Amino acid sequence: MNMKPYLLLRFFFICCLLGLLNNQFLIAQTKAAQIEDLMGLYTEYGQFNGSVLVAEDGEVIYKNGFGKANMEWDIPNTPVTKHRLGSITKQFTAMLILQLMEEGKLKLDVPIATYLPEYPKATGDKITLHHLLTHSSGIPNYTSFPKFFAETSRDPFSPNEFTALFKDMELEFEPGEKFTYSNSGYFLLGLIIEKVTGKSYEENLQEKIFTPLNMKDSGFDHHDLILKNRASGYEKQGNSYVNAPYLDMSIPYAAGSLYSTVEDLYIWDRALASNKILSKKNTELLFAAHIKSGDSFYGYGWGTDKMPSGTSADSLVVIGHGGGINGFNTMINRTPKNQDLIVLLNNTGRTNLGEMTQNIYKILNDLPYNLPQKSLANFLMEEINTNGVEAGVAAYKKQKASKEYILKENDMNAIGYQFLQAGKHKEAIAVFNLNVSEFPESSNVYDSLGEAYMEVGNKELAISNYKRSIEMDPSNDNGKEMLKKLQKE
Template identity: 60%
Template sequence: MKKITHVHKFMSILTVLFFLLSTSLHSNGQSKKEKLDKVLEKYTEYSQFNGSVLVAENGKVIYKKGFGLANMEWDIPNKANTKHRLGSITKQFTAMLILQLKEEGKLKLDATISEYLPNYSKTNGNKVTIHQLLTHTSGIPSYTSYPNFFKDMSRDSYQPMEFTHFFADSTLQFQPGEKFRYNNSGYFLLGVIIEKITGKSYEEALQERIFTPLNMKNSGFDHHSTIMKNRATGYEKRGDGFINAPYLDMSLPYAAGSLYSTVEDLYLWDQALYTNELLSKEGMDLFFGEHMPTGNRFYAYGWSTGEQKIGNTDNKVYSISHGGGINGFNTIISRFPEDKHLIVLLNNTGGTNLGEISNAITGILYDLTYDMPKKSLAKALFELINKKDLNSGLKWFKANKDSEIYALKENEFNRIGYQFLQIGKLKEAIAVFKINVDRFPKSSNVYDSLGEAFLKDGQKDLAVVNYKKALELDPGNSNAEKIIEELENKN
């Protein structure tokens, strides 16, 4: 028998260890990919996801894929390079431009709006600072919350400064800096300030300062008129199917929500944020700073930061994230800087619960337990009521509301309630909204929706009761406040 020397023995052990390690890594990689496939395929099967996904682990992409259709009319599938509208993920790019201008000495965060936009109304322009616009603490009402915004304004095109006149003289919801209230008007104004300081359009500033340096060739300001390859069409759920999302002129979301991108380009963005290519270290610290508490997290500049649960466990991890929603699309980007993990989900059927999907993926990334998707209780109820009648639907709901097969989600019940409302089925709408109120009694939105249904049904007293509850839970609900005033004045 051949004698094994100490050197040979060491090399043999090393070889075995290397083999075991590489096999383990490969196995884990395959296991995670299989788990991701299983979760996302099930969400797609249940019509709860339709879009593009990218997952990175330790800074390296381990998964990217498209699910469902980018265009349903032509059966064109979603892919990793499909371009989706981002909605409010746009805000982090706007914030980056503002901080670049600050770093160049062209802007001060504690300066007021009027200092950079002398033609803007002094009513609020002398009171609100750039920092307050960045952190949603300005008190300026969000124009997208105006009762008739989508009905009367969303299809029209405006020049940025022209559009600011719609909210420039609005009564502030609170004293600037006093509290946090998410606000699209603030980021719209930041875009106008960027244009004023740079002498270029918001779109040109983005391209020159961020997209070109980072080689983000598949990102930009979305224009409806542009012929753009690989662009996803936006859809919205209606009953058990989908419709084309209502048209929205992209001059309105502007610096608060008008960008498009791909999961691949957002990975490039994520990686650049670990460097000082766009900002100094001090600037990056400011970008991700804990500027304003929002519940158990903080709002930075265009980002939400803080600890979040991993999967369905009690374990937590620090994350930097933000979501977006715009007609026919909703999106989320979640960064885990301690491990350089990344999750990007871009969905083109609007209104789905991407936070839930992202949470399951987080569980997979950290090798912890997570929940598999469940069927939509709202969707099944909607179909049964349409097929039979309201009483049959409510009886079935009572028997299945605590089922392990179905999930009861506030946004889905709200959606089917409005579908009944739109087709004049007021009793059905009221019944669905009552389910939401019963299950989510701390949500302002469920009372607002029920109030609207009662109002359409002519039950004004009950409408006032529910609108008052909505206002109590969300004092910034200007729509509820206005309707209460109108109804009580009539009486």
């Protein structure tokens, strides 16, 4: 068969194009398979139970559900399962504030008393919306109040009623002085949105964000409403689960009351990338490095960090936020340069979504990544529950050398508190003591052990451990408060 030169060239070009497209498909397929295997292993080890979505170059390459949305009825998680978002809510609150600023209805640099005239002038005249948005207001964080979760969190409040619980409190520092995470600040932003617009926070969300973007599976989570595909929230106890304690959703409000799906959060990501509901200039304000937060920075409802990309000498800028609320923890991370997105929504309470996100980023950038290991802390809890403290600790020490298990300070701290809250003081003290021996350079392990000794009335050891914690971390205000109380007694 004879073929003219230009036809040969055209044929060659088409073959190359098809080959390139096929290679891109195979690469994406390989990455998707790696993510599937990775998250499957996290699920097998009891470290993930939820929904996942990963996009690369703005296109979804993987989405799936793992474990159960409802354990009582064996209903699986899927990409359309609705999860409570916790503090991911804050980025939607920040968006509403900037939309209202763009409309000329408010300013970021004026005192909050301008919009909340009933707020105490002593503080309301020096705190600005910028301070609220960046957690630099100095307003005490209401979720840290004594007995907040045991008592206050179960009762319904109107925004004005709940604001009354903290508005007269003394500021922890001068506004703008430093970053200290405060749900109270974002609660006030919700109230300001209502005052400025004359509409509820929920109505503003629907009219300004969810309806324009066609985010049909997102909203304010009301406990009493029948909501199709809503996940139940659970808390992990060792290798088993219990239903999460009740939380009235009027309390997280503009700081953490929303639900969504991984698919809707992909729509949200694309809207941010295209400046669909806010100008480019003001969208950039959301992600700007307004204030230093540890080793990273905080914008408006978003954190900014860097992660090695493996593709250049520079690091990959990652914009994201996590969330935690009774029975759920969540994480969304975006890399504007690569147009990548990772969304993890988990409905079994605390787990290390940050580690999972890092491993997925490594897959996207063709870097080596670490496979998960079983939790040694959970192993210890099961052994103590089954065989008692002494036998449990002995089994733990024997298993410690196994590469199958990994020991994490936060995991040990969590099971110590589970024992403490269950009134199992001997077990809690044993776990906290192990944590001190394993992580002697951590201030937090001494703080937790001090609390356990305080619970059983051993003031001498409680004081000793609180002192050690404060020496290592002079900013440990909770430790200072407990120490002051103990010394007074």
